[in-house]
Amino acid sequence: EAGVTQSPTHLIKTRGQQATLRCSPISGHTSVYWYQQALGLGLQFLLWYDEGEERNRGNFPPRFSGRQFPNYSSELNVNALELEDSALYLCASSFNTGGSNEKLFFGSGTQLSVL
Amino acid sequence: AQTVTQSQPEMSVQEAETVTLSCTYDTSENNYYLFWYKQPPSRQMILVIRQEAYKQQNATENRFSVNFQKAAKSFSLKISDSQLGDTAMYFCAFMKHTxxxxxxxxxxxxxxxxKP
Structure with missing residues (x-):
């Protein structure tokens, strides 16, 4: 069974550009989560999507946005890129067990570098 | 707000020996989950073990076990018979249940x- 897959593996952008990161969850999982892992800041929760809707959002500016498609895959968009957006972006998926999504499985991440 | 603290930035252990990683957390919740994730150089976060706070029995997964002390808000990970493939960054994590x-x-x- 395939795990959580993310693309691209690496992404290089310049300041002010837009970045699009993609995530395919494990088959059967309906929830997708996005986390940012920046040097010195640890892992920070970004977004949670379930059944196509945004369920929760971390403390990030509106230029971080995303969506979930009918097949449960997801995109994370980062607009007006800033140097401090350089980080590893990890996607995770889980079953939605009646509101208790207690086991998240992660992908290998997209390394975003903003120059 | 919940916080999770790992006070040991780096640790080392000889192959085949046992090592314990510490984690403390702060929460006012009574029902929650605790996790240990492993992140090897491949960067993928791999779930090592999960503990449900309402279960008193400590979780075990093969060579990995936890010592969950709810009153002390402590959740340490013990790795027995350490292997070279255990080299990684380990993260402790908390999630609310309700x-x-x-x-x-x-x-x-x-x-x-x-270390070999």
């Missing part, structure tokens, strides 16, 4: 080096 937000709160991580 009123779930889908949000894992991670500690700062502990880098573990297993």
């Amino acid at each position: 009123g779930n937000t889908g949000k894992l709160i991670f500690g700062q991580g502990t880098t573990l080096q297993v």
Whole structure:
């Protein structure tokens, strides 16, 4: 069974550009989560999507946005890129067990570098 | 607000020996989940073990076991018979059970080096 897959593996952008990161969850999982892992800041929760809707959002500016498609895959968009957006972006998926999504499985991440 | 603290930035252990990684957390919740994740150089976060706070029995997964002390808000990970493949960064994480937000709160991580 395939795990959580993310693309691209690496992404290089310049300041002010837009970045699009993609995530395919494990088959059967309906929830997708996005986390940012920046040097010195640890892992920070970004977004949670379930059944196509945004369920929760971390403390990030509106230029971080995303969506979930009918097949449960997801995109994370980062607009007006800033140097401090350089980080590893990890996607995770889980079953939605009646509101208790207690086991998240992660992908290998997209390394975003903003120059 | 919940916080997770890992006070050991780096640790090392000889192959085949046992090592314990520490984690403490702070919460006013009574029902929650605790996790240990492993992040090897491949960067993928791999779930090592999960503990449900309402279960008193400590979780075990093969060579990995936890010592969950709810009153002390402590959740340490013991790795027995350490293997070279255990070299990785280990993260302790917390998630609320009720009123779930889908949000894992991670500690700062502990880098573990297993030496031959």
